[in-house]
Amino acid sequence: MEATNDMTVTEWWETAHKNQDKKWLTGSTVRSYLDFFKAYEIYAKAEIVLEIGCGMGRATQQMACNDSKDVTVMDISVIALAQIMSIARMFNSKGHMYLPTDYFDLAISHLVAQHMCDADLYAQMRSVIRSLTASGVFLLQFADAKGRPPSYTIAHEKGGGVLRTPAEVGERVEAFGGEVVETVERKINSNVTWWGLHIMRS
Numbered sequence: 001m002e003a004t005n006d007m008t009v010t011e012w013w014e015t016a017h018k019n020q021d022k023k024w025l026t027g028s029t030v031r032s033y034l035d036f037f038k039a040y041e042i043y044a045k046a047e048i049v050l051e052i053g054c055g056m057g058r059a060t061q062q063m064a065c066n067d068s069k070d071v072t073v074m075d076i077s078v079i080a081l082a083q084i085m086s087i088a089r090m091f092n093s094k095g096h097m098y099l100p101t102d103y104f105d106l107a108i109s110h111l112v113a114q115h116m117c118d119a120d121l122y123a124q125m126r127s128v129i130r131s132l133t134a135s136g137v138f139l140l141q142f143a144d145a146k147g148r149p150p151s152y153t154i155a156h157e158k159g160g161g162v163l164r165t166p167a168e169v170g171e172r173v174e175a176f177g178g179e180v181v182e183t184v185e186r187k188i189n190s191n192v193t194w195w196g197l198h199i200m201r202s
């Protein structure tokens with residue numbers, strides 16, 4: 001599936017889920033989430049978990065079925081949500097403002113932010129921070145790279161090419177009543193870096 005075709009972002013994700021397109025859905029395990037975020041202890045303590053963007057539902061399955069977490073999935077795709085409906089609660093990402101307040105021990109967003117424009121990501125982040133308990137943690141991964149484009153298009157969203165720095169995202173976190181309590185980093189190659197923030201309510 002080419003990232004530059006003329007589907008909307010939502011249609012594009014629905015097509016990826018319909019085709020079980022591993023290139024775009026990734027299929028990360030819960031272990032790969034926790035390795036990247038260095039968050040094994042946080043995960044062990046969490047009972048109520050929000051997964052933002054479930055991809056093939058592999059980590060969802062592990063969290064809900066193997067680890068007995070109470071999992072809610074928030075995804076842009078109704079096909080993605082349908083695939084996890086027997087093991088987790090479903091939340092359409094367009095309704096992020098209806099997430100419950102003071103509810104989740106843990107929220108995880110991995111390989112999603114780089115597919116979102118600023119308006120969508122920052123509105124979603126505000127709702128997710130509000131939905132954390134006082135001791136809850138929001139694990140947010142995003143990407144940065146050398147040579148940013150002058151502006152972003154829908155093709156960057158589909159292709160995962162929307163880039164951000166920890167300073168840019170951290171500024172928004174504070175504006176939304178949160179604080180960054182830890183930052184992790186992984187160099188993917190000589191050009192691309194993934195960042196992971198541990199965010200709590202301030």
Ligand SMILES: C[S@@+](CC[C@H](N)C(=O)[O-])C[C@H]1O[C@@H](n2cnc3c(N)ncnc32)[C@H](O)[C@@H]1O
Nearest residue numbers: 013024026027028053054055075076093110111
């Ligand atoms: C690249 S996959 C990553 C899946 C999984 N988190 C992983 O790391 O393997 C992106 C997932 O995010 C979902 N997604 C895309 N845009 C989203 C949004 N604005 N809000 C929530 N989920 C979104 C897609 O439908 C897909 O399930």
